[in-house]
Amino acid sequence: MTQTNNNMTVNPDLAMERAKCNFNVLEVTHIFDGGERNTLQRKKIEDVALNSGASKDALGEEHMSPKEKYENAVRKSCIYATMMKNELAELSGLESFGVSSPVIRRTADAFFKEVSPFLLHLGMFVPTIMGQCTPEQQSYWLPRALDMQIIGTYAQTELGHGTFIRGLETTATYDPETEEFVLHSPTLSSYKWWAGGLGKTVNYCIVVAQLYTKGECHGTHPFIVQIRDEDTHVPLPGIKVGEIGPKMGFNTADNGFLGFDHYRIPREHMLMKNAQVLKDGTYVKVARHGKLTYGTMVFVRVVLVNEVAFNLAKASTIAVRYSAIRRQSKPKPDEVEPQILDYVTQQHKLFIAIATAHALQLCSTWLWESFSAVLAQMKGGNTDTLPEFHALSSCLKAISTSDSAHLIEQCRHACGGHGYMISSGIPNLYNFVSATRTYEGDYTVLLLQTARFLVKAYEQAEAKKPLTPTVSYLAHAFSGSRATWDNSPDGIIRSFQALAAGKTAVCVTNMRKRMRAGLSQVDAWEMSTIQLVAAAEAHCRAVIADTYRKEIVRLTANSSPNVKVVMDQLTTLYLYYWALERTGDLLMFTSVSQKDLVDLQIAYEELLLKIRPNAVGLVDAFDLRDELLHSTLGSYDGRVYERLMEEALKSPMNKEPVSDAYSKYLRPMMKGKL
Numbered sequence: 001m002t003q004t005n006n007n008m009t010v011n012p013d014l015a016m017e018r019a020k021c022n023f024n025v026l027e028v029t030h031i032f033d034g035g036e037r038n039t040l041q042r043k044k045i046e047d048v049a050l051n052s053g054a055s056k057d058a059l060g061e062e063h064m065s066p067k068e069k070y071e072n073a074v075r076k077s078c079i080y081a082t083m084m085k086n087e088l089a090e091l092s093g094l095e096s097f098g099v100s101s102p103v104i105r106r107t108a109d110a111f112f113k114e115v116s117p118f119l120l121h122l123g124m125f126v127p128t129i130m131g132q133c134t135p136e137q138q139s140y141w142l143p144r145a146l147d148m149q150i151i152g153t154y155a156q157t158e159l160g161h162g163t164f165i166r167g168l169e170t171t172a173t174y175d176p177e178t179e180e181f182v183l184h185s186p187t188l189s190s191y192k193w194w195a196g197g198l199g200k201t202v203n204y205c206i207v208v209a210q211l212y213t214k215g216e217c218h219g220t221h222p223f224i225v226q227i228r229d230e231d232t233h234v235p236l237p238g239i240k241v242g243e244i245g246p247k248m249g250f251n252t253a254d255n256g257f258l259g260f261d262h263y264r265i266p267r268e269h270m271l272m273k274n275a276q277v278l279k280d281g282t283y284v285k286v287a288r289h290g291k292l293t294y295g296t297m298v299f300v301r302v303v304l305v306n307e308v309a310f311n312l313a314k315a316s317t318i319a320v321r322y323s324a325i326r327r328q329s330k331p332k333p334d335e336v337e338p339q340i341l342d343y344v345t346q347q348h349k350l351f352i353a354i355a356t357a358h359a360l361q362l363c364s365t366w367l368w369e370s371f372s373a374v375l376a377q378m379k380g381g382n383t384d385t386l387p388e389f390h391a392l393s394s395c396l397k398a399i400s401t402s403d404s405a406h407l408i409e410q411c412r413h414a415c416g417g418h419g420y421m422i423s424s425g426i427p428n429l430y431n432f433v434s435a436t437r438t439y440e441g442d443y444t445v446l447l448l449q450t451a452r453f454l455v456k457a458y459e460q461a462e463a464k465k466p467l468t469p470t471v472s473y474l475a476h477a478f479s480g481s482r483a484t485w486d487n488s489p490d491g492i493i494r495s496f497q498a499l500a501a502g503k504t505a506v507c508v509t510n511m512r513k514r515m516r517a518g519l520s521q522v523d524a525w526e527m528s529t530i531q532l533v534a535a536a537e538a539h540c541r542a543v544i545a546d547t548y549r550k551e552i553v554r555l556t557a558n559s560s561p562n563v564k565v566v567m568d569q570l571t572t573l574y575l576y577y578w579a580l581e582r583t584g585d586l587l588m589f590t591s592v593s594q595k596d597l598v599d600l601q602i603a604y605e606e607l608l609l610k611i612r613p614n615a616v617g618l619v620d621a622f623d624l625r626d627e628l629l630h631s632t633l634g635s636y637d638g639r640v641y642e643r644l645m646e647e648a649l650k651s652p653m654n655k656e657p658v659s660d661a662y663s664k665y666l667r668p669m670m671k672g673k674l
């Protein structure tokens with residue numbers, strides 16, 4: 001039986017869940033939007049972008065051929081880009097459409113089940129122009145790029161190297177005679193590979209290449225390079241470009257390859273904010289920090305924390321709503337089958353996903369604010385805070401993407417067989433988010449960057465030198481006793497910090513031992529990298545836990561009592577969950593006892609039951625319109641079985657009663673005539 005709610009027929013189980021939710025859902029939406037005004041503005045943007053139906057496809061993307069999928073994605077990208085230049089720019093208060101506005105980004109997702117071929121234009125090409133050009137270069141390139149007169153991408157990775165940027169092989173050799181750079185791909189492994197939109201869409205790209213001038217190599221630098229004719233779109237002479245083929249996801253992003261055959265570009269096309277080549281070929285270093293050319297990657301790592309939080313919010317919305325309407329098994333023979341959301345194991349799978357989406361969303365806002373502060377200082381020539389920020393953004397990118405991918409997969413498990421349907425929405429979310437763990441810096445590689453910083457900070461703490469804020473807890477690492485366990489939220493956060501400090505100390509001790517035994521510093525480091533990754537992970541978990549807790553306390557200071565309670569329950573759940581995941585480490589580095597851990601497990605299970613009545617309310621508070629979810633299982637009305645059947649009937653396989661394969665293969669085989 002179904003009920004009607006706001007002219008919508010709603011599944012009765014979902015209606016019941018909404019009736020029993022005991023907190024004000026809208027209040028929580030406002031918290032995560034950053035205030036009521038932002039919620040209203042977001043809704044207005046979503047209304048303008050989505051009410052016209054322009055985001056919808058006549059035939060589901062999943063039934064299209066690769067070529068049709070790509071063309072359809074370009075079609076919708078053009079519609080959305082035009083909206084951004086016109087209606088949405090004004091509404092979002094942006095002079096021109098914003099590259100990092102989470103609302104614009106969020107709304108764009110309604111248009112694409114996978115991704116837009118313009119993602120790299122907005123996500124990296126435009127930010128590189130903003131971050132790596134001189135003011136004169138910017139005034140030439142930025143208006144054209146923002147107005148989409150040119151479309152670009154970011155081509156750094158090569159067939160042979162993605163992680164090790166210093167190992168890139170593409171060369172840019174300056175020729176003072178003509179005042180040009182000659183771009184060349186000397187080997188197969190030097191071909192650019194992966195850049196989004198490069199295959200068919202873009203006509204420009206940022207190319208990262210080894211700069212040679214006056215016979216000397218100055219390392220990798222960015223260049224802006226035209227690769228296709230601005231009118232015909234035909235690749236220019238000296239350019240070999242194409243699409244790299246099917247992938248696990250990102251199949252509408254036309255990731256491409258690119259090679260150069262002594263291809264010439266004007267001197268002014270080197271992006272010269274951080275380093276310059278003068279007309280006579282003299283190389284001039286401008287930046288005070290050697291790694292500022294990596295700036296766009298740092299920007300995207302910051303953006304990605306928000307991006308994956310959003311995608312995890314979508315997966316948890318789908319899985320929690322579905323778990324409320326799905327009934328399975330009969331533990332009590334005289335009662336009706338329970339909603340699967342009533343199983344404690346199901347709550348264990350799902351509530352951590354909601355809490356993590358909250359934690360990452362709040363960390364992303366905090367990280368963005370820290371990034372803005374670092375950029376402001378760098379404008380004044382001060383790069384002192386950059387090493388700490390690089391360490392922080394590296395580990396947050398690594399952990400947020402990895403946790404989100406894992407939890408999205410867990411949401412799929414929570415949806416049983418139906419979660420495996422493309423129409424559930426979860427496979428596309430997983431395919432997208434699992435790539436974020438690799439691109440923009442692989443998980444392990446980025447955690448090792450953070451570990452480098454931790455080891456240095458540990459040595460500073462040992463020498464009683466001042467520490468930067470995110471590692472200040474290392475100062476307590478030398479007390480000689482194990483941290484005292486206490487199961488209050490602050491106590492657990494202190495234990496997480498003790499754990500990170502303890503693991504870092506173990507790494508430093510082991511490396512020193514290995515070096516005393518004759519290993520070089522590089523080999524001693526290499527032998528310790530499993531533990532260094534674990535130390536960086538522990539550090540990141542301590543940062544996330546601390547930030548999440550502090551931000552929730554701050555943001556709910558004036559909230560209604562029930563909102564305060566449910567938000568407190570979720571942060572506590574997050575802390576208990578990770579304490580229970582790390583019992584071995586806690587036993588090593590804190591005074592926690594076996595009894596403390598048994599008690600903590602019971603407290604965790606009781607907390608799940610307390611959160612249970614509010615579960616649907618909590619995911620409703622993400623306020624994700626059906627157009628954004630693309631899900632038969634997660635729609636607001638819970639008409640799951642109806643939608644699954646409607647989608648199945650759309651399959652082109654159901655167009656004819658008998659498949660051609662019957663007469664071609666099955667019949668001859670069955671009649672023994674094959």
Ligand SMILES: CCCCCCCCCCCCCCCCCC(=O)SCCNC(=O)CCNC(=O)[C@H](O)C(C)(C)COP(=O)(O)OP(=O)(O)OC[C@H]1O[C@@H](n2cnc3c(N)ncnc32)[C@H](O)[C@@H]1OP(=O)(O)O
Nearest residue numbers: 099108116122123162163164165291294390439440441452
């Ligand atoms: C219609 C749609 C609407 C859309 C709207 C827009 C939405 C946007 C959404 C965004 C989505 C974008 C999609 C992106 C797709 C993927 C793009 C890519 O993958 S692109 C490709 C991405 N590719 C990758 O990410 C490659 C990953 N690899 C790397 O980043 C580097 O090779 C490395 C960092 C691992 C090493 O670098 P290496 O040069 O060998 O350095 P060493 O190790 O020798 O360390 C020496 C010293 O340098 C220090 N330092 C290092 N970095 C930094 C930094 N950034 N800063 C400061 N410091 C830094 C380091 O700490 C150390 O310090 P110390 O200890 O000496 O004091």
Ligand SMILES: Cc1cc2nc3c(=O)[nH]c(=O)nc-3n(C[C@H](O)[C@H](O)[C@H](O)COP(=O)(O)OP(=O)(O)OC[C@H]3O[C@@H](n4cnc5c(N)ncnc54)[C@H](O)[C@@H]3O)c2cc1C
Nearest residue numbers: 154155156157161162163194195196435438439440441444
């Ligand atoms: C969907 C997608 C889109 C992309 N888009 C773009 C784009 O637009 N532009 C662009 O330039 N690039 C893009 N990339 C490329 C991406 O940035 C790289 O794939 C990524 O940086 C990882 O580098 P790699 O592929 O060389 O992996 P590798 O470095 O070869 O990694 C392979 C394994 O080796 C390990 N490893 C590597 N180095 C070390 C080390 N020093 N210590 C320990 N372990 C190590 C890694 O942890 C990993 O397990 C994209 C990739 C994907 C998947």
